[in-house]
Every structure is written in structure tokens, then in C-alpha cells.
Amino acid sequence: MTFSVAAETIAAAPVSIPATVAVSGPAAATEKSRCAGCAARSKGLCAALPAEELPELTAASRTINLLSSTPVVLEGAEADSVFTVVSGMLKLYKTLPDGRQQITGFATAGDVIGLAVGEVYAYTAETVTASTVCRAPRTTLHRLMERRPAVQGRLLAMTSVELSAAQDQILLLGCKTAVERVASFLLALSRRSRPLPDGSPSVFLPMPKVDIGAYLGLRPETLSRVLRKLEDAGAITRLTNDRIRLDDAAALEATATLAA
Amino acid sequence: MTFSVAAETIAAAPVSIPATVAVSGPAAATEKSRCAGCAARSKGLCAALPAEELPELTAASRTINLLSSTPVVLEGAEADSVFTVVSGMLKLYKTLPDGRQQITGFATAGDVIGLAVGEVYAYTAETVTASTVCRAPRTTLHRLMERRPAVQGRLLAMTSVELSAAQDQILLLGCKTAVERVASFLLALSRRSRPLPDGSPSVFLPMPKVDIGAYLGLRPETLSRVLRKLEDAGAITRLTNDRIRLDDAAALEATATLAA
DNA sequence: CGGATTCTTGAACAATCTCAACAGAGGTGG
DNA sequence: CCACCTCTGTTGAGATTGTTCAAGAATCCG
Known part of the structure; x- marks a missing residue:
């Protein structure tokens, strides 16, 4: 439409x-x-x-x-x-x-x-x-x-x-691990997004998971596992299929191994 | 480069x-x-x-x-x-x-x-x-x-x-395998180099292997193994530590999985 | 010639991928 | 509005690729 x-x-x-x-x-x-x-x-x-x-x-x-x-x-x-x-x-x-x-x-x-x-x-x-x-x-x-x-x-x-x-x-593709790639990706996106009404940062992911994987050099299965891991660790919450809330940005930054 | x-x-x-x-x-x-x-x-x-x-x-x-x-x-x-x-x-x-x-x-x-x-x-x-x-x-x-x-x-x-x-x-870092990366790298370099007196293409690699690895997202050990594999396959010859002759550029292109 | 760095090789290990099955979401048509 | 169907996403188990660690060889430089 x-x-x-x-x-x-x-x-x-x-x-x-x-x-x-x-x-x-x-x-x-x-x-x-x-x-x-x-x-x-x-x-x-x-x-x-x-x-x-x-x-x-x-x-x-x-x-x-x-x-x-x-x-x-x-x-x-x-x-x-x-x-x-x-x-x-x-x-x-x-x-x-x-x-x-x-x-x-x-x-x-x-x-x-x-x-x-x-x-x-x-x-x-x-x-x-x-x-x-x-x-x-x-x-x-x-x-x-x-x-x-x-x-x-x-x-x-x-x-x-x-x-x-x-x-x-x-740098991301050449050096970083799967978790680091995903954390870096979420943080990069969150910097360009408006936070939720409650103030917590969130990212909108209208693209299919396969595409996010293809962007990060990962298979969709790996991406799925990493997201689950981050969610279990309390760093993120999957609100809907296309929106993720970053509950612990600091933890994400720590695991993202941002560039020096 | x-x-x-x-x-x-x-x-x-x-x-x-x-x-x-x-x-x-x-x-x-x-x-x-x-x-x-x-x-x-x-x-x-x-x-x-x-x-x-x-x-x-x-x-x-x-x-x-x-x-x-x-x-x-x-x-x-x-x-x-x-x-x-x-x-x-x-x-x-x-x-x-x-x-x-x-x-x-x-x-x-x-x-x-x-x-x-x-x-x-x-x-x-x-x-x-x-x-x-x-x-x-x-x-x-x-x-x-x-x-x-x-x-x-x-x-x-x-x-x-x-x-x-x-x-x-x-593309190279996100999709290609180790052999594909090395083959792509050698071919890319050879396009910018002058062929040897006998006409065969060659590449000059003044940088240490660790650096080539760091460029291709590979460990030096992996690079070494890949080069040996290519040499055993007859695709290249290591003339000196810093010069490689491409004996079979066609084979390299085949394994390089060049972009479409 | 000698010390040190770089390179090579081997073996065990780990991360990610592959394959496969299932679940969930979204869209369609009844 | 619900049932069905398909596509996307998730999860598990095993296979692969590339890494890690370690030792030996070669090369470089002084």
C-alpha cells in the first residue's frame, strides 16, 4: 500500500x-x-x-x-x-x-x-x-x-x-565476535533513534533478521541466538518483532568493544 | 589497496x-x-x-x-x-x-x-x-x-x-572464506603490479604476514596455511618472502569468488 | 656469525555455520 | 472474524572453519 x-x-x-x-x-x-x-x-x-x-x-x-x-x-x-x-x-x-x-x-x-x-x-x-x-x-x-x-x-x-x-x-567484520557485532549494531542504531516515552533507548528494526545478519556477517540463526543471550542477560528486551529496547546500554557498550 | x-x-x-x-x-x-x-x-x-x-x-x-x-x-x-x-x-x-x-x-x-x-x-x-x-x-x-x-x-x-x-x-570480510580472501587479495594486488620479465603476474608484499592477515581478517597462521595450499595447488609460487608469482591467475579468479 | 623476529607447521579447541524441525507472525480468503 | 497458509524467526545438534597454543625453521639485521 x-x-x-x-x-x-x-x-x-x-x-x-x-x-x-x-x-x-x-x-x-x-x-x-x-x-x-x-x-x-x-x-x-x-x-x-x-x-x-x-x-x-x-x-x-x-x-x-x-x-x-x-x-x-x-x-x-x-x-x-x-x-x-x-x-x-x-x-x-x-x-x-x-x-x-x-x-x-x-x-x-x-x-x-x-x-x-x-x-x-x-x-x-x-x-x-x-x-x-x-x-x-x-x-x-x-x-x-x-x-x-x-x-x-x-x-x-x-x-x-x-x-x-x-x-x-x-573493523566490525574483521575483528569482532558475533556478540560484539550485534551490540555495536544496536548501539549505533540507538544513537540515531528517539528514546521511548519512558526514556529508555530503543531501536526500530523494520528489516528481516536475515538482512541484519547479512549486514553483520552472521547467519540469522546466530543473530537469533545472540539476541536471546543478550535478552537473558538483561541487556535488551524484545518488545515486538521489529523493536528492541536497550535496558542496559552500559552493558552493551562493554560487550560491543567499541573502537578505541 | x-x-x-x-x-x-x-x-x-x-x-x-x-x-x-x-x-x-x-x-x-x-x-x-x-x-x-x-x-x-x-x-x-x-x-x-x-x-x-x-x-x-x-x-x-x-x-x-x-x-x-x-x-x-x-x-x-x-x-x-x-x-x-x-x-x-x-x-x-x-x-x-x-x-x-x-x-x-x-x-x-x-x-x-x-x-x-x-x-x-x-x-x-x-x-x-x-x-x-x-x-x-x-x-x-x-x-x-x-x-x-x-x-x-x-x-x-x-x-x-x-x-x-x-x-x-x-564484501570480502563479510562473505568470503579464507582462501577466497587470499585469492582476491593477490589478484587485486597483481592488477596494480607490473608482471615479471617472463610475463607472469606477480605481487610484491613488503608488509609482514601479520599485517596481511590483519587486512584480510585472518590470523597469520591461517594465511600461511592458505598460501601453502595455493602453492601446492600450483596457483602460486613464493619466489622470496616478499614476492609471489601468480602461476595460474585463472585458477585464482575461480577461487576468489569475485563480486558479480 | 648470532640474536631476534617472522614465518611455518601441528594438534586441540572454539566459534560460527549448516541442516533440520518447530513455532510464531502476518496475510489471505472464506 | 476466523481458519489456513506461508514466510520469518527460533531452537537444537552436529559439522566446519578458523583460531589458539606451542614448537621448530627461516630470515633479517646488526
Whole structure:
């Protein structure tokens, strides 16, 4: 269940977009205001755009609503578009020839997807929940960067942060044990979440356990066992299937072996 | 291999530089020509600099010669300088409180070291062979980027390539077996090396086996066993302790389970 | 040439994975 | 609104991979 957003439809489609509920160009809202009223206006790359650039971007971009489990970019496909996540969550992953998959990250509102070094996408991006993304041609981004150094600067900053996160993940995958990985993961997520009404930190995990495992380099069975262990130790409580409360963040930090 | 971004120069010295063999300011060569004649002039960030920027860079930077096993930047220390590797090889690593180390990459000529997202370095960089690096104040790099969008663009490109490499490493650490990791590593290195006189590809491994292990998420014992296995299988030949010839690159590729 | 470090090899051990079965959650259709 | 079906998640037991510990060999450097 998703719904459409706005209006026009030009939409070239190099990457197939199955399960799309709606593609919207300019329509519902005033064309000129689509970007201005966007939920991601103040995030990611768009935050670096002055208001006067919005009309061109609005004209060049399309908002797309997607159901869950829908691929947005495919590893190896020609990289001609970039996407900004407006809402929802996507998983980014790489696949080995024999089918093994490694999730390199999860993208949420404001994150940019589809930046490629070469001609093709380096990873596949797929929605894990119903999501809204905004597509723009790669050329538009390039033009914008030439004209606005601030955009390039913002992109550099975002890429640097991602690189730093990737190196943390390398540390996690290369050195840490299963429990340490899970504890680190929960803590990292909790820093980006709002605490529960009662003040205790919690994390929202809309993605399936297999995906969390694929992100942490663990099998879902192992993840399940580790979560049980943490729960038995009183460090966490599984409130629902997709929400965990951190009862003892200090204990988690102790077992997470955070970087020095 | 990995790397960092680029650098420029003025020279303050927040990080101690033990074992320095020689620090050279403007002196050996004509001051105005030091950068112009630098071995890294056409590499990394410097490649994006027009000749007219060189004098300022030369004035702001210092060339430093270092023995092996010498730290250049320390994880957690104030990040006020950036370095460009002129020659030699450095290892970049992160350390856990209990001493476990994960090497995130090796830096060679042209690579930039010390770019930080925040106020402090995110990793330690240490020479693995005697090396020459060029130090510049972070502020000089920032000034240069403002004045020359091309420099920022180059930095973005380098960072993007690094990010892509980091994601490949995440795939390697998260999914691959020991043999697959070693085969992938050897192949990756061989792509950047010159083949032997007889035409067969080979790789130069100046770093100790422990470091290769720390890069691949393996113990040195495991690495040793894997190399023996590959040698027994006829895929490689260990010419010397630091040079391996790839006798059957196709077999290595088959066992490397390269990304799709 | 000698001491020390690095590398290699062996054997036992531990962590994680694999396989398999069951339980629970969510969605569908009656 | 409930029953059914399927997919996801959990749990157990055994198999594997890679690690740990320890000793011997090779290499490096002075």
C-alpha cells in the first residue's frame, strides 16, 4: 500500500521499477513547489541547494513510491540516475556469483543512492519497507555540482562520512565476535533513534533478521541466538518483532568493544 | 589497496614523528621547484593542481622521510594535517581497546592520508617500509579546495574510489572464506603490479604476514596455511618472502569468488 | 656469525555455520 | 472474524572453519 504523490510523468526508465505503486511528476502540488515541500528538502544533497535551484531540480526529478522488496538500482546496471531517499528504508548489497549477499548499508531519508565511480552501479539497492525516493538524472547532479560548489562540497562530506562508516564496518567484520557485532549494531542504531516515552533507548528494526545478519556477517540463526543471550542477560528486551529496547546500554557498550 | 585522499601543505606538527630520518622543508631543491619535481606531482590531489598553485603549496608543505614502522597519524589525535605519500608504503589501521587491530588499507604513492570527518583522525597510519610523505596543514587543503573546485572534485573522486574499495572489503570480510580472501587479495594486488620479465603476474608484499592477515581478517597462521595450499595447488609460487608469482591467475579468479 | 623476529607447521579447541524441525507472525480468503 | 497458509524467526545438534597454543625453521639485521 502506497500511494502516489505528485504528478507528471516523464520518467525514463533505465532501471525497471517493479511494484511501483505510483510515479509522480509534477501535478498534485504546484510543480514549482514539489521540491520546496519535500520531506527531504533539508536533508542530504538537497540541503545544499539554494531555493533558486529548486525549479530546475523539480523539473528534472521524479518522485517514486515503492512497495517493500522492490529493487531501485541493480549492481552492474548502467548508472544513469541518482536517487535520494525521501522516506522509508532501503538496503544496499553486493552479491557473489554463488548467491551470497553482503549488505553494505541501510539507507533512510536524506541518503543518496546510486552514486557510482564508474559506469555501473556497484551495488543493488532494494526497499525493505514501502519507501519514497526521488530520481534525478546523473547529468543533472553533475551540472548542479559544476554550478554550485556547495553541492559538490556536500557530496564530499556525505561520501566521507560514508567512508568512515564503511571503515567502522570493516573493523566490525574483521575483528569482532558475533556478540560484539550485534551490540555495536544496536548501539549505533540507538544513537540515531528517539528514546521511548519512558526514556529508555530503543531501536526500530523494520528489516528481516536475515538482512541484519547479512549486514553483520552472521547467519540469522546466530543473530537469533545472540539476541536471546543478550535478552537473558538483561541487556535488551524484545518488545515486538521489529523493536528492541536497550535496558542496559552500559552493558552493551562493554560487550560491543567499541573502537578505541 | 587503499588509501586516503590528497594533501597539501604547510606543516604544523601535532603528531610526533619518531624515527624520522629527515625532514625537509624547502632546501634540497630550489624552493619553488620542490613540488614541481615531486614524484607525486602527477598523482593524487596534486594532479589536480595547476602549476601556478605550486609555489604556495611548496611553501606550506614539508617533505618527510621516515623509517619503517613509524607512525604518521594516530587514531584519535587531533587531525590538523593531511599527508600525501610520495614513496614507500604505509598501513592504515584501527585498534580495539583490547588491542585487536584491523588494517583498513595500505597507502602508496599518491594516496592521501589523514583526511578526517571530525576533529580527530579515524585511524592510525604507520609506515611498513621506509617512506617519504608530504605534510600540509589541513587549512591549506581547505583553502585550496575553495579556490580550485577541481581540487575538491579530485578529492571527491578519490574518496569515492576509496569508498568503493571499502565496500569491496566489506564484501570480502563479510562473505568470503579464507582462501577466497587470499585469492582476491593477490589478484587485486597483481592488477596494480607490473608482471615479471617472463610475463607472469606477480605481487610484491613488503608488509609482514601479520599485517596481511590483519587486512584480510585472518590470523597469520591461517594465511600461511592458505598460501601453502595455493602453492601446492600450483596457483602460486613464493619466489622470496616478499614476492609471489601468480602461476595460474585463472585458477585464482575461480577461487576468489569475485563480486558479480 | 648470532640474536631476534617472522614465518611455518601441528594438534586441540572454539566459534560460527549448516541442516533440520518447530513455532510464531502476518496475510489471505472464506 | 476466523481458519489456513506461508514466510520469518527460533531452537537444537552436529559439522566446519578458523583460531589458539606451542614448537621448530627461516630470515633479517646488526
